[in-house]
Amino acid sequence: GEKKRVKQANSSCDASGARYGQFVSFKHGMQTLIDALESRLRSAGVLVVQDQVRSLQRDGSQWQVVLGNQAIRADGVVLGVPASTAATIVSTVSPNLSAELKMIEFAGAAVVSLGFDQQDVSHSLRAAGMIIPKVAGKRILAASFSSSKFPGRAPPDAVLIRTFIGGALDMGIASLADEEVVKEVLIDLRTTIGLHGNPSIVQVDRWHRSMPQYNIGHVERMKKIRQAEAQLQSFGLAGSAYEGVGIPQVIQSGQIAAANAIKDQAISE
Numbered sequence: 001g002e003k004k005r006v007k008q009a010n011s012s013c014d015a016s017g018a019r020y021g022q023f024v025s026f027k028h029g030m031q032t033l034i035d036a037l038e039s040r041l042r043s044a045g046v047l048v049v050q051d052q053v054r055s056l057q058r059d060g061s062q063w064q065v066v067l068g069n070q071a072i073r074a075d076g077v078v079l080g081v082p083a084s085t086a087a088t089i090v091s092t093v094s095p096n097l098s099a100e101l102k103m104i105e106f107a108g109a110a111v112v113s114l115g116f117d118q119q120d121v122s123h124s125l126r127a128a129g130m131i132i133p134k135v136a137g138k139r140i141l142a143a144s145f146s147s148s149k150f151p152g153r154a155p156p157d158a159v160l161i162r163t164f165i166g167g168a169l170d171m172g173i174a175s176l177a178d179e180e181v182v183k184e185v186l187i188d189l190r191t192t193i194g195l196h197g198n199p200s201i202v203q204v205d206r207w208h209r210s211m212p213q214y215n216i217g218h219v220e221r222m223k224k225i226r227q228a229e230a231q232l233q234s235f236g237l238a239g240s241a242y243e244g245v246g247i248p249q250v251i252q253s254g255q256i257a258a259a260n261a262i263k264d265q266a267i268s269e
């Protein structure tokens, strides 16, 4: 299945593009998307504030967005922050919404990026990556074969592998030192893809409390959240905590939130 899919995807992509149809990224990484969005918003006259938002208050027909040391007025608000932070920000204007947002749990993970000489890996890596089921008894959750997935991620004769470890069922990863995490990853890679050398590049990125957990009851909770959100004028919630964690779903949630934020009124000049 996977081999056939890769072969088909390879033959249908041009040489300079992503090698697998459903995997798309930017040459210089995902920050490109954020930078483009910020620049588009600025040129459309949207005020981009780097400060941390502390709370939202109603001020007549407008919002007052309270920041570290100032407050700004806004006609509409899209709140695209983690649900636990959103809970604090809306606690005065909607205690009900705040209470539901607070109940959404998050887990963390570490991403270990490793560069190897191609000859140090027995496996061909002719796949997008691998997902490791719990029954396999490994600590890593998944590995992305980045240099197979996207062009330009490693020099010729080298490979880049990004390994995911942690998650809701292995919270202990957060308290392990980077060297310990790398050690765990290398043990599992040796037995899964026949790794026999040491990495020439090692990078550990921690993603604390970044993965929302759609626990049992999430669908019902979302109904309450959407009802409470709709009671707030010119307001929308966006982000991975609600109805999908993938970037396309998060973008869609932002588009819906933006429509909600402007639907109640004509935006003032």
Ligand SMILES: Cc1cc2nc3c(=O)[nH]c(=O)nc-3n(C[C@H](O)[C@H](O)[C@H](O)COP(=O)(O)OP(=O)(O)OC[C@H]3O[C@@H](n4cnc5c(N)ncnc54)[C@H](O)[C@@H]3O)c2cc1C
Binding pocket: 051, 052, 053, 054, 080, 081, 082, 085, 109, 111, 207, 210, 211, 238, 239, 240, 241, 244, 245, 246, 247, 248, 250
């Ligand atoms: C390790 C990992 C790998 C992933 N890989 C993929 C993948 O390959 N493909 C895919 O589709 N998805 C992937 N995802 C999922 C996807 O990246 C996330 O679900 C998505 O980026 C979350 O977007 P968000 O806007 O909800 O949250 P974030 O991107 O976390 O944005 C929240 C923003 O709120 C800001 N903020 C926080 N507090 C405040 C405050 N008080 N005031 C103002 N701003 C504040 C933060 O600075 C941040 O910019 C991955 C996730 C992880 C953790």
